[in-house]
Amino acid sequence: EDQVTQSPEALRLQEGESSSLNCSYTVSGLRGLFWYRQDPGKGPEFLFTLYSAGEEKEKERLKATLTKKESFLHITAPKPEDSATYLCAAYSGNTGKLIFGQGTTLQVKP
Amino acid sequence: KAGVTQTPRYLIKTRGQQVTLSCSPISGHRSVSWYQQTPGQGLQFLFEYFSETQRNKGNFPGRFSGRQFSNSRSEMNVSTLELGDSALYLCASSPLGSMNTEAFFGQGTRLTVV
Numbered sequence: 001e002d003q004v005t006q007s008p009e010a011l012r013l014q015e016g017e018s019s020s021l022n023c024s025y026t027v028s029g030l031r032g033l034f035w036y037r038q039d040p041g042k043g044p045e046f047l048f049t050l051y052s053a054g055e056e057k058e059k060e061r062l063k064a065t066l067t068k069k070e071s072f073l074h075i076t077a078p079k080p081e082d083s084a085t086y087l088c089a090a091y092s093g094n095t096g097k098l099i100f101g102q103g104t105t106l107q108v109k110p
Numbered sequence: 111k112a113g114v115t116q117t118p119r120y121l122i123k124t125r126g127q128q129v130t131l132s133c134s135p136i137s138g139h140r141s142v143s144w145y146q147q148t149p150g151q152g153l154q155f156l157f158e159y160f161s162e163t164q165r166n167k168g169n170f171p172g173r174f175s176g177r178q179f180s181n182s183r184s185e186m187n188v189s190t191l192e193l194g195d196s197a198l199y200l201c202a203s204s205p206l207g208s209m210n211t212e213a214f215f216g217q218g219t220r221l222t223v224v
Contacts, residue, residue, distance in 0.1 A: 034212060043200050043215030096166045100153035
Protein backbone atom coordinates (compact mmCIF):
# COMPACT_ATOMS: atom_id res chain seq x y z
CA GLU A 1 0.00 0.00 0.00
CA ASP A 2 1.26 3.45 -0.88
CA GLN A 3 2.26 5.41 2.18
CA VAL A 4 3.96 8.65 3.15
CA THR A 5 5.26 9.18 6.69
CA GLN A 6 6.63 12.43 8.06
CA SER A 7 8.75 12.96 11.14
CA PRO A 8 8.84 14.50 13.59
CA GLU A 9 5.18 15.38 14.09
CA ALA A 10 6.17 18.61 15.81
CA LEU A 11 9.41 20.54 16.01
CA ARG A 12 10.32 23.55 18.11
CA LEU A 13 13.40 25.54 17.17
CA GLN A 14 15.03 28.70 18.34
CA GLU A 15 15.48 31.37 15.71
CA GLY A 16 18.68 30.58 13.81
CA GLU A 17 18.73 26.92 14.85
CA SER A 18 18.92 24.83 11.66
CA SER A 19 17.21 21.45 11.37
CA SER A 20 15.70 18.94 8.94
CA LEU A 21 12.25 17.47 8.40
CA ASN A 22 11.94 13.92 7.11
CA CYS A 23 9.48 12.40 4.63
CA SER A 24 9.67 8.63 4.06
CA TYR A 25 7.64 7.15 1.25
CA THR A 26 6.67 3.81 -0.22
CA VAL A 27 4.84 4.66 -3.39
CA SER A 28 4.41 2.59 -6.50
CA GLY A 29 5.81 4.30 -9.55
CA LEU A 30 6.83 7.59 -7.94
CA ARG A 31 6.35 10.40 -10.44
CA GLY A 32 7.00 13.34 -8.14
CA LEU A 33 7.60 14.30 -4.52
CA PHE A 34 6.02 17.58 -3.42
CA TRP A 35 6.56 19.83 -0.42
CA TYR A 36 3.90 22.26 0.77
CA ARG A 37 3.63 24.76 3.57
CA GLN A 38 0.31 25.25 5.32
CA ASP A 39 -0.56 28.11 7.66
CA PRO A 40 -3.51 27.78 10.06
CA GLY A 41 -6.85 28.25 8.34
CA LYS A 42 -5.31 28.32 4.87
CA GLY A 43 -4.78 25.93 2.02
CA PRO A 44 -1.35 24.39 1.39
CA GLU A 45 1.13 26.57 -0.47
CA PHE A 46 3.43 24.88 -2.97
CA LEU A 47 7.15 24.90 -2.18
CA PHE A 48 9.01 22.30 -4.27
CA THR A 49 8.68 19.36 -6.62
CA LEU A 50 11.42 16.72 -6.85
CA TYR A 51 11.36 14.06 -9.53
CA SER A 52 14.45 11.87 -9.19
CA ALA A 53 16.85 10.64 -6.53
CA GLY A 54 19.72 13.05 -6.03
CA GLU A 55 17.71 16.07 -7.01
CA GLU A 56 17.90 19.16 -4.80
CA LYS A 57 15.97 22.43 -4.83
CA GLU A 58 16.38 25.59 -2.77
CA LYS A 59 14.25 28.55 -1.90
CA GLU A 60 15.44 31.13 0.59
CA ARG A 61 16.12 29.25 3.85
CA LEU A 62 14.63 25.98 2.59
CA LYS A 63 16.33 23.17 0.72
CA ALA A 64 14.63 19.95 -0.35
CA THR A 65 16.47 16.75 -1.25
CA LEU A 66 15.31 13.38 -2.52
CA THR A 67 16.61 9.81 -2.24
CA LYS A 68 14.99 6.59 -3.37
CA LYS A 69 13.19 6.17 -0.05
CA GLU A 70 12.91 9.57 1.56
CA SER A 71 13.01 13.31 1.18
CA PHE A 72 14.37 15.93 3.52
CA LEU A 73 13.41 19.55 3.97
CA HIS A 74 16.37 21.37 5.45
CA ILE A 75 15.70 24.68 7.17
CA THR A 76 18.74 26.90 7.60
CA ALA A 77 18.73 29.65 10.21
CA PRO A 78 14.93 29.69 10.52
CA LYS A 79 12.94 32.77 11.44
CA PRO A 80 9.63 32.97 13.35
CA GLU A 81 7.78 33.51 10.05
CA ASP A 82 8.84 30.00 9.00
CA SER A 83 6.49 28.62 11.62
CA ALA A 84 3.88 26.51 9.82
CA THR A 85 2.93 22.93 9.05
CA TYR A 86 5.05 21.40 6.31
CA LEU A 87 3.42 18.71 4.22
CA CYS A 88 5.05 16.27 1.89
CA ALA A 89 3.14 14.39 -0.81
CA ALA A 90 4.10 11.68 -3.26
CA TYR A 91 2.45 11.15 -6.62
CA SER A 92 2.00 7.56 -7.72
CA GLY A 93 2.17 7.09 -11.45
CA ASN A 94 0.58 3.65 -11.02
CA THR A 95 -2.55 4.77 -9.18
CA GLY A 96 -2.65 8.39 -10.31
CA LYS A 97 -3.06 9.59 -6.74
CA LEU A 98 -1.27 12.20 -4.66
CA ILE A 99 -0.65 10.80 -1.17
CA PHE A 100 0.04 13.22 1.66
CA GLY A 101 1.95 12.68 4.88
CA GLN A 102 0.50 13.86 8.18
CA GLY A 103 2.75 16.89 8.25
CA THR A 104 5.36 18.36 10.57
CA THR A 105 4.31 21.38 12.60
CA LEU A 106 7.26 23.71 12.99
CA GLN A 107 7.41 26.44 15.61
CA VAL A 108 10.32 28.87 15.54
CA LYS A 109 10.75 30.99 18.64
CA PRO A 110 12.46 34.38 18.54
CA LYS B 111 -3.50 36.05 -11.79
CA ALA B 112 -6.41 34.98 -9.59
CA GLY B 113 -5.88 31.93 -7.41
CA VAL B 114 -8.17 29.01 -6.68
CA THR B 115 -11.46 30.19 -5.22
CA GLN B 116 -13.60 28.03 -2.98
CA THR B 117 -17.07 28.92 -1.79
CA PRO B 118 -18.44 29.08 0.75
CA ARG B 119 -15.59 29.43 3.27
CA TYR B 120 -17.64 28.15 6.18
CA LEU B 121 -20.70 25.97 6.38
CA ILE B 122 -22.73 24.45 9.18
CA LYS B 123 -25.10 21.61 8.33
CA THR B 124 -27.21 19.11 10.23
CA ARG B 125 -26.78 15.35 10.06
CA GLY B 126 -28.72 13.86 7.19
CA GLN B 127 -28.61 16.99 5.06
CA GLN B 128 -26.65 17.33 1.86
CA VAL B 129 -24.15 19.99 0.88
CA THR B 130 -22.58 21.32 -2.31
CA LEU B 131 -19.17 22.98 -2.34
CA SER B 132 -17.78 24.97 -5.24
CA CYS B 133 -14.28 25.42 -6.62
CA SER B 134 -13.13 27.79 -9.36
CA PRO B 135 -9.64 26.84 -10.58
CA ILE B 136 -6.92 29.10 -11.85
CA SER B 137 -7.70 30.30 -15.35
CA GLY B 138 -6.36 27.83 -17.89
CA HIS B 139 -6.10 24.95 -15.46
CA ARG B 140 -8.06 21.91 -16.54
CA SER B 141 -7.52 19.62 -13.58
CA VAL B 142 -9.33 19.99 -10.27
CA SER B 143 -8.73 17.69 -7.32
CA TRP B 144 -10.62 17.55 -4.06
CA TYR B 145 -9.22 16.65 -0.64
CA GLN B 146 -10.61 16.21 2.85
CA GLN B 147 -8.41 17.39 5.71
CA THR B 148 -9.02 16.36 9.31
CA PRO B 149 -6.71 16.47 12.34
CA GLY B 150 -6.74 12.68 12.64
CA GLN B 151 -6.43 11.59 9.01
CA GLY B 152 -4.58 14.51 7.46
CA LEU B 153 -5.14 15.30 3.80
CA GLN B 154 -6.99 12.55 1.95
CA PHE B 155 -7.65 12.47 -1.77
CA LEU B 156 -11.30 12.44 -2.79
CA PHE B 157 -11.29 12.65 -6.58
CA GLU B 158 -9.82 14.41 -9.56
CA TYR B 159 -11.61 15.85 -12.56
CA PHE B 160 -9.99 16.68 -15.87
CA SER B 161 -11.89 18.15 -18.79
CA GLU B 162 -15.26 17.30 -17.19
CA THR B 163 -14.33 13.65 -16.61
CA GLN B 164 -13.51 12.01 -13.32
CA ARG B 165 -9.98 10.78 -13.81
CA ASN B 166 -9.31 9.35 -10.39
CA LYS B 167 -11.11 8.53 -7.18
CA GLY B 168 -10.04 8.00 -3.60
CA ASN B 169 -11.46 5.61 -1.03
CA PHE B 170 -14.54 7.49 0.04
CA PRO B 171 -18.15 6.25 0.09
CA GLY B 172 -20.56 7.01 -2.73
CA ARG B 173 -22.12 9.80 -0.65
CA PHE B 174 -19.22 11.92 -1.90
CA SER B 175 -19.57 12.90 -5.52
CA GLY B 176 -18.40 15.63 -7.81
CA ARG B 177 -18.58 17.09 -11.23
CA GLN B 178 -16.74 19.51 -13.45
CA PHE B 179 -18.21 21.98 -15.88
CA SER B 180 -16.96 23.04 -19.29
CA ASN B 181 -15.33 26.15 -17.78
CA SER B 182 -13.35 23.82 -15.43
CA ARG B 183 -15.27 24.95 -12.35
CA SER B 184 -16.01 22.01 -10.10
CA GLU B 185 -18.55 21.14 -7.46
CA MET B 186 -18.42 18.53 -4.76
CA ASN B 187 -21.56 17.11 -3.19
CA VAL B 188 -21.92 15.19 0.03
CA SER B 189 -25.27 13.57 0.71
CA THR B 190 -26.69 12.26 3.98
CA LEU B 191 -24.13 14.11 6.06
CA GLU B 192 -22.56 12.40 9.06
CA LEU B 193 -20.78 13.97 12.03
CA GLY B 194 -17.53 12.48 10.76
CA ASP B 195 -17.79 14.51 7.56
CA SER B 196 -16.83 17.62 9.52
CA ALA B 197 -13.55 18.70 7.94
CA LEU B 198 -11.73 21.24 5.84
CA TYR B 199 -12.43 20.47 2.19
CA LEU B 200 -9.72 21.67 -0.14
CA CYS B 201 -9.63 21.83 -3.87
CA ALA B 202 -6.50 22.15 -5.96
CA SER B 203 -6.03 23.00 -9.60
CA SER B 204 -3.20 22.25 -11.97
CA PRO B 205 -2.75 22.65 -15.71
CA LEU B 206 -2.70 18.98 -16.59
CA GLY B 207 -2.84 17.06 -13.34
CA SER B 208 -0.81 16.32 -10.25
CA MET B 209 1.66 14.16 -12.12
CA ASN B 210 3.05 16.95 -14.18
CA THR B 211 3.38 19.93 -11.94
CA GLU B 212 2.46 21.41 -8.63
CA ALA B 213 -1.15 21.80 -7.58
CA PHE B 214 -2.38 25.15 -6.32
CA PHE B 215 -4.78 24.96 -3.43
CA GLY B 216 -7.70 27.13 -2.47
CA GLN B 217 -8.37 28.36 1.06
CA GLY B 218 -10.81 25.53 1.67
CA THR B 219 -14.37 25.21 2.90
CA ARG B 220 -14.73 24.45 6.59
CA LEU B 221 -17.73 22.15 6.95
CA THR B 222 -19.19 21.50 10.38
CA VAL B 223 -21.88 18.85 10.74
CA VAL B 224 -23.96 19.07 13.91
